[in-house]
Amino acid sequence: MIRLALPLIALAVAGCKSEARPQVPAPAVPGVECNSNGLESLIGRTRSAETTAEAKRLSGANVVRYLTPGMMVTMEFRADRLNLHLGTDGKIGSARCG
Template sequence: MRMIALLALGALAACAGTTDEGPHHGAVGECSADAAQGLVGRAGTAELAAEALRLTGLRTVRWIRPGQAVTMDYRADRLDISLDDAGKVARISCG
């Protein structure tokens, strides 16, 4: 059930979309997670993902739970949001 909820959050965040406007750093589509670092420690919600996308100018979020297997492929348009066991953001990085 928890995994389904996280997948749903990721889907909502991916649908949030972004524009070229906003305080993101770097070229559009080029990952720079710096602008979203202020979100670390907050609850991992669809709203947080939408805010992270807006801040960074990226288009895709990948949620990562502790111990979860993830692919090693790098996508410049993807933001990785790592959650702790309590569902709070532990790390935001490019992915």
């Protein structure tokens, strides 16, 4: 009897599981697009307020996101965002829009 009851209880509990709502990405600012051309001057620099301000000015991006090795990130594309990839030494190794 217990052998029959346990699977039924497991099915009943699994049936109560609610679906997770997908996260809606923040909307990009209309008319603002990132341009990653000409950002070579940022390579080798460290994260700072000055670097962020210069990255925004050079790229036209509204948002700058620093990515560290192994960091989990969302994969949605944002035309107004600049991603600065940091190496294990904390220095910028590459810059990409999105």
